[in-house]
Amino acid sequence: MRKEFRDLAPPEAAHEAIASLDLAAGTEEIPLRDARGRVLAERVDAALDVPGFDRATVDGYAVRARDTFGADEADPAVLDLAGVVHAGTEPDVVVGEGECAEISTGAVLPEGANAVVMVERTSERDGAIEIRTGVAPGDRVMFAGADVAAGERALGPGTRLTPREIGLLSALGVEEVPVRATPTVGIVSTGDELVRPGEPLSSAAGEIYDVNSYTIATGVEEAGGEAVLYPHAGDDYDQMERLLVRAAEECDLVLSSGSTSASAVDVIYRVVEEQGELLLHGVAVKPGKPMLVGRLERSAYVGLPGYPVSALTIFSTFVAPAIRRAAGVPEPAAATVEGRMATRERYAEGRLRLMPVGLVESGPTRSVRDGDDGDDGADGAGETLVYPVDKGSGATTSLVEADGIVEMHPDTGYLDAGERVEVRLFSPDVRTPALFAVGEDDPALSRMLDRVDRPRFIAFGSREGLRRLRNGVPDVAVTTTGGAPGFETVELGSWTREWGLVVPAGNPDGVTDLADLVDRDLRFVNRTSASGLRTSLTAALADLAEERGASRHDLVDGIDGFEAGVRAHESPARKVLAGDADVGLGLRATAARLDVDFVPVGTETVRAFSTPDRAEKPAVRALAAAIDDGDAFDDLPGYEG
Amino acid sequence: MRKEFRDLAPPEAAHEAIASLDLAAGTEEIPLRDARGRVLAERVDAALDVPGFDRATVDGYAVRARDTFGADEADPAVLDLAGVVHAGTEPDVVVGEGECAEISTGAVLPEGANAVVMVERTSERDGAIEIRTGVAPGDRVMFAGADVAAGERALGPGTRLTPREIGLLSALGVEEVPVRATPTVGIVSTGDELVRPGEPLSSAAGEIYDVNSYTIATGVEEAGGEAVLYPHAGDDYDQMERLLVRAAEECDLVLSSGSTSASAVDVIYRVVEEQGELLLHGVAVKPGKPMLVGRLERSAYVGLPGYPVSALTIFSTFVAPAIRRAAGVPEPAAATVEGRMATRERYAEGRLRLMPVGLVESGPTRSVRDGDDGDDGADGAGETLVYPVDKGSGATTSLVEADGIVEMHPDTGYLDAGERVEVRLFSPDVRTPALFAVGEDDPALSRMLDRVDRPRFIAFGSREGLRRLRNGVPDVAVTTTGGAPGFETVELGSWTREWGLVVPAGNPDGVTDLADLVDRDLRFVNRTSASGLRTSLTAALADLAEERGASRHDLVDGIDGFEAGVRAHESPARKVLAGDADVGLGLRATAARLDVDFVPVGTETVRAFSTPDRAEKPAVRALAAAIDDGDAFDDLPGYEG
Structure with a gap:
């Protein structure tokens, strides 16, 4: 039986259901040295005075203040040296009237003394000490308990332990600290296909x-x-039951995740219903509808959707806050950023949309209409622009092409370009890419990107790259379509690459030119129509057709595999290498890299374009410098800068 | 010989000297599972296609698209069921003309099929399958390499590994990742007095x-x-040399820290000069003048000042950035906050001041003059106010009373109240306290603070607490001085506490009232004059003097220990407990807690005041609620709410 989810719960109900599971993992005592980032479970009061004794705060001489009254540079008090007190030793001297003791910073003030004169205001003369300043009782002395006194409140429950709190607890001599225990979370991935x-x-x-x-x-x-x-x-019920029950016995929370198959979800559903309690199945969010919340033995249970971006989205929206609450850890300050929509986005599906978005910085010049306050971009750093990542949620690459989530409420309708939105980042360590480039996949470009800090590149192909650049979202488009685009751009630089036909090592079919591809019965692998390489191939075939007085269509029809196409630049060559094809469209550099043979057909120019408002971004300039510099072409056959 | 530091280097020179040490620790391969937060050392290209096969994206039936052309609800195509393909299995079926195969999400598209029809648009009838929609080739199929193709750039060098990058690398089957090695930092603390x-x-x-x-x-x-x-x-040369050389052999960087004694610094100085190279000694910063930078064997070396706040300040300003660079980790986004100075702060010492500051949130109403933009506080959350923490840098408590550092450049002169400043937090996990209370130390208050999120309390005493409240920095002052302060306040609530004389268990001296303290020869421990308790004692003595027709001065003169005073509320009782005194000033609750005896003298009222602009802050209201609720007085003898 395949179960359909009906009666989707509102997202608030999912939050409440998870909160009702009460993950709190209790308290544990851990060594102070390992306590970084942990959260105090209870108040820690000082158990001792800090310092524990009256302590000299400078190097100098311990004195009776009365003996120094009236002393100055012209008329120093002269005191007998009664002894020496080092830090970390018990004084073996008593300072009597007319006497002093040499004392180090941090040492115990000896009996009889009530002040310290700093060494710079003293001189030794004939075994006696000249004191060239008067001091009052308590001068240059830190009294016992002046820093922290026994019984004082030191740190309260809920305090996050950062270096400074670790420091205070060190001063108190604390060896073990009571902290919130770390909730243990078991992860059971489901699906026979997973490795x-x-x-x-x-x-x-x-x-x-x-x-x-x-x-x-x-x-x-x-x-x-x-x-x-x-x-x-x-999908086996008994195996799933054993695993889930074991995880539930060992953990505070069990998450299942992995399979997208309805039958695996059915099995989990049955296990939870039979071994625990299902509180909620199905939530009115996109993505992540088939979410389960319940209890398994004494553990909490949440079933995440199978697609990676959906799983991470649902985890970070519903589950991570509950784990943080259980651990006592606040939401990281860097977990959200504010930005403006770079494009208009419509939505009207009647459930909360957790929209994966990418971030890009505008140039110092505004690219989105001015808002109502003057704060953003005031330092010339640009503002954060937000754009939807429109890949299907099944794509793993969406994980790194999106930076976080914008929540669109069911009644939103649309978000306008320029509208302020809050983005919940996939991690507080996620940063806005410094460069967002799109367009033609190219091995030299890949090397250039290594020299740019925080780049993002998406291989949409040449034409789609230019289209997106015109729409104002990316910083750079890389294209082989030739000539200047039909809108205002700044050319960052260009290079050429040799393309042609990739054939197995040794060229067993003796392919010599494009005519062989048309005239002989060879299994060919093309690139997709988004690719600039395919455009070059089509143009070359058109030339050949003209030469022969034939139609290009007829020529193309004779090529086995021309219409289909693979997305990435190495893919045809890899099909050839794997023996799945006789000829593939590709670059000389790729053939060399994969140790297969290459039949040259032509040379195409790759150009990188930015727009006037982005061309001065540091990362865009860094890319231009990398093109100009030409290091990326070293040992890349068929390339010229 | 005690060495004096001359020719202080400018702070930039210290940054440069540390940068010149080149901490970079190289590259290591670590398991993907342990790679969270680490930084890729080199580019990772995809070594395989994801998915590795043409994959069904829904549960349904694999078909030849041509067989479904023209099918709809009214006129379904009827196909023979040729077999079933599960996810994670190799298809044992070929889909011929007029046939289909049941297929699960994620399963391999079987030979012959080129599209999938979702199960919802199909029905089974008499062993055959009705297809109620037409599909095109490729529908509901994710082709091999469509997500990631072998040879594509996956992640570049310098990429921080957060959950999403770990996800992409998982998809690529990566087992070990090349990451920047973690720089090892040896810490040698110096000083015979340290435990x-x-x-x-x-x-x-x-x-x-x-x-x-x-x-x-x-x-x-x-x-x-x-x-x-x-x-x-x-301070022993040989021991220090052995330790430093061992640390230098084992670590990329050695930090010495701990002792404030000049002789220990001298010894280190000599070891570094003899075993390595001293690049810089003494930097024109406050605090932290006596900073050393050099090289010890092949390791880098930095000597930190001894006082905890100075050490953390110098570490976070000069050393932490170098460690982050070596690890490839960017400065955390949450490491700095913007705020406005709550008070005017002068400075004119001719060297960079790294000023420890505390943070407090203003109320929804502005408490500092309006600035030139309308951004802050627009959401009613208040803005961040910044105040200098004026304790000596020797105090450990400054560690938790300050939240970070404001840099005041040598030519600054002053920072005006309301001026915008950037605060570098002591840790990215430091948060602005939600409540900043000052004033009288009180055990019931300490319990109430446990019920407030992120409170800060500093026991300045009653009068100083009120003075600071009037100056507009804290949210709340707690005071026993009686009556309303002479400025506009909001009383949050009050309670009473019984105070008197704390005597050893069994009251061996038979103390019965204040007269015994005056008339008999008892060693007494008073509180400091900042304390409200001392004020109550002084008032009671004045009453006694009046009764006797004597001057208060005469009475006080007869009390051994009256003039001195300890800072914290438990300290006198602890002196009594330790046998260092016969009588201490204190609370009934303290005597009960420490199991000593108590002679009641009076009852005083403790009041908590806020100001109109802060009274509505949630944490101030939480404190008022905790006072009102009265739980804090349970089992606290002598208290009444």
Whole structure:
């Protein structure tokens, strides 16, 4: 039976259901040395005075203040030296009238003395000490308990332990601190097709690497929990039950995640209903509708959606706050940023949308209409622009192409370009990319990006890259379409690359030119139509057709595999390498890298364009410098700067 | 010989000297699972396609698209079921013309099929499948490499690994990632008087707990380094040399810290000069003048000042950025906050001042003059006010009474009240306290503060507390001085506490009232004059003097220990408990807590006041609620709400 989710709960009900599970993991005593980032479970009062004794605050001489009254440079008091007190030793001297004792910073003020004269205001003469200033009782002395006194409140419950709190607790001699225990979170990934990273993978058997286990485990740790990974389970009821029950016995919270298959969800659903209690199934959010909340034995349970971006989105929206509450850790200050929508975004689906968005900094010049306050961009750093990441949620790459989430409420309708939005980042360590480039995939470009701080590049292809640049979202478009785009741009630089036909090592079919591709029965792998390489190929075929007085269409029809196309620049060559094709469209540099043969057809120019409002961004200038510098072309056959 | 520091280097020279030491720790390969927060050392390109096969994106039926052309609800296509393909298995079916195969989300598209119809648009009838919609080739299929293609740039060097990057690397099956190695930082604390927290302490021998080692170690870890603690060293040259050389051999950077004694600094200075190279001694900053930068064997070396706040300040200003650079970790986004000066602060010492400051939130109503933009406080949350923490840098409590550092440049002269400043927090986890209360130390108050989120309380005493409240910095003053203050306040609530004379258990001297204190030869411990308790005592003595027709002065003169005074409310009772005094000024509650006897003298009222602009802050209201609620008085003898 395939279960359909009906009666979707409102998102607030999901928050409440998770809160009702009460993850609080209790208290534990841990060594102070390991307490960084932890949260005090109870108040710590000082158990001792700091300092524990009257203490000299300078190097100098311990004196009876009365003996120095009236002393000055012209008329020093002369005192007999009764002894020496070092820091960390018990004084073996008593300072009598007319006497003094040499004393180090931090040393115990000896009996009889009630003040210290700093060494700079003293001189030794004939074994006696000249004191060239008068001091009052208590001068240059820190009295016992003056810093912290026994019985005083030192730190309250809920205090996050940063270096300074660790310092205060050190001063109090605390060895072990009572902290909120770390909630343990078990992660059970489901799906027969999942393989843990590092293990061998069979694509023929439909296996894929398990993305959610490590992603969510890392998110759990970031939220202050301890993640426990369990082996993944298939759709078998008994196996799933054993795993979930074991995780529930060992952890405060169990998360299941991984499979998108309805049958696995069905199995989990049954296990939770039979071994615990299901509080909620299905939430009115996009993505993440099929979310489960319940109880398994004495543990809390949340079922996350299977797609990676959906899983991380639902985790960070609903689960991470509960883990932080249990750990006593506040939401990180850097967890959200404010920005303005770079484009208008419509929405009308009647449920909360957790919209994955990317961030980009505007140039020092505004690219979005001015708002009503003068704060942003005042320092010339630009403001944060926010754009929806429109890939399907099944794409793993959305994980790194989006920076966070904007919540669009069901009644929003649309967000206007320029409208202020708050973005909840996928991690407080996420930063706005310093460069957002789009366009043609290119190995030299990839090397150039290594020289730019925090770049983002998305290989949309040449034409789509230019279209997006015109729409004002990215900083840079990289294109092979030739010539200047039909809107105002700044050319950052260009280079050329040799393209042609990639064939197996040794060129077993003896391919010599494009005519062989048209005239012979060869299995060909093309690029997708977004690719500038395909445009170059099509143009070359048009030339050949003209030469022959034929139509391009007829020529193309004769090529087995021309219409389909693979997305990335190495993919055709890899198909050739794997023996799945006889000829692939590609670059000389790729053929060299993969050790296959290459039949040259032409050379195309790759150009990088920015727009006037972005061209002065430091990262854009860094890319221009990397193009100009030409290091990226070293050992890259067929490239010229 | 005591060395004086001359020719102070400018702070920029200190930054440069540390940068010239080049801490970079190299590269290491670590398991992906442990890579959270680490920084990629090199680019990671995809080594495989994701997915590795053409994959169904829904549960449904794999079909040849052509077989569904023209199908709709009214006129479904009817296909024979050729088999089933589960996720994670190799298809054992080929879809021929007029056939379909049941397929799960994520399963391999079987040979022959080129599209998937979602299950919701199908029905089973008599063993055959009705397809109620037409699909195009590629519908509901994610092609191999569509997400990530082998050879594509996945993540660049310098990328911080947060959950989403861990997710992408999981998808690529990466087992070990090349990351920037963690710089190891050895910490050698110096000073014979230091004892590590948790070990027994002899105050008589002038021992104190080592504050800097754990504080700085925690700071090192926060900056992305690994801290290694070494035993602390005294002033002995050979011992110091052995320790420093060992640390230099084992670590990328050695920090010395701890002792404030000039002789220990001299010894270190000599070791560095003889075993390495001293690049810089003495920097024109306050605090932290006696800073050393150099090289010890092949390790970098920085000598930090001894006082905890100075050590943390110099560490966070000069050393932490170098550790972050070496680890490849950016400065945390939450490491600085903007605020306005709450008071005017003068400075004219000709060197950079790293001024420790506290933070407090203004109320929704502005308490500082309006600035030139309308951004702050627009949401009613108030703005961040910044005030100097004026304790001596020797005080450990400054660590938690200050939140960060404002840099005042040598030519600043003054910072005006209301002026915008940037505060570098002592840790990105430091938050602005939600409540800043000052005034009279009180055990019931301490319990009430436990019920307020992020409170700060400083026991300045009653009168000083009121004075500071009037000056507009704290939110609340707690006072026993009686009646309303002479400025506009909001009373949050009040309670009473019984005070009197604390005597040893069993009251061996048979003290019965205040007259005994005046008339008999008893060693007395008073509170400091800032304390409201002392004010109550003085008033009671005045009453007694009047009764007797004597002057208060005469009565006071007869009390051994009246003039001196200890700072904290439990301190006199603790002196009595320790046998150092016969009578102490204190509370009934304190006597009960410490199991000593109590002779009642009077009852005083403790009042909490806020100001109109702060009274509505949530934390101020929480304190008022805690006073009103009265739980804090449970089991606290002598208290009444």
